[in-house]
Amino acid sequence: MTFASMWRRCSAFLLDYLIISAYLILLVIVGIRLGLGPLKTIFQAMFADPNVSEVSAFLLLVLPVLLYFALSEHSSWQATWGxxxxxxxxxxxSxxxxxxxxxLVRSLLKLVPWxxxxxxxxxxxGWPVAPTTPSLIVTTGLVLVWVLVGANLVSMLVGKKHRTLYDWIVGTYVVVVPRHDRLFASEKRQVEMR
Structure with missing residues (x-):
């Protein structure tokens, strides 16, 4: 197996983030429509307090992204679009x-910082309209986010197999698909389309 470099993995994530960004834009458009339309009360209730807001954001944003990664990487492709x-x-x-x-566990661990x-x-x-100085626990949580992101990046840099912390925990690897396998898969898809 040839293990994917950090740069190649980051490039793949940036490509996947194009899909995630399109989904985010769609959520914003729908959110604006709901916030101004007849469902305004329901929309406001979804973001009424921090706990309800977090659950709403998880269900509307994080869960679909988690499923995108988990189902794509479990599929016969073994990969997301990126x-x-x-x-x-x-x-x-093996x-x-x-x-x-x-x-699912790999994707869940990957999205912990997010x-x-x-x-x-x-x-x-006051978030997001007029934020004030966060509490010490919130500041500590935000620092922990960067510690986790940094630890994942460092683990990809120092190991020969370029594994993140979540790869280590779950026992997974990101590998380069041999060129002949990619060509074979492409030819197979073309035959199936005919």
């Missing part, structure tokens, strides 16, 4: 496709 474009695949130690539970950010931001008084 990873496929970069010629990468997520495997276990090079085999991840089980759905393992893929969810922790949401949990902290919703607890800043």
């Amino acid at each position: 990873k496929r474009k970069m010629g990468l695949r997520v495997t276990n130690a 090079g085999i496709r991840l089980s759905l539970p393992r893929s 969810e922790l950010t949401h949990a902290c931001l919703w607890r800043i008084p």
Whole structure:
């Protein structure tokens, strides 16, 4: 197995973030429409306090993104759209496709910093309209976010297999798909389309 470099993995994530960004834009448009329309009361209730806001954000934003990663990396592709474009695949130690539970745990651990950010931001008084100075616990949580992100980046840099902390915990690897496998898969798809 050839292990994916940090730069190749980050490039794949940036490509995936294009899809996530399109989804975010769609959520904003729908949110604006709901906030101004007849469902305004329901929309306001969804973001009435920090706990309800966090649950709403998790269900509307984080869960769909988590499922995108988990289901894509569990699929026969073993990769998200961004990873496929970069010629990468997520495997276990034997090079085999991840089980759905393992893929879900990997994606959940990957998104911990993102969810922790949401949990902290919703607890800043006045957020998002007129934020005030956050409490010590919120500031500590936001610092922890950067510690986790930095630890994942450092772990990819120092190890020969370029694994993140969540890869270590779950026992997964991101590998480069051999060129002939990519060509074969492309030809197979073309035949299936005919």
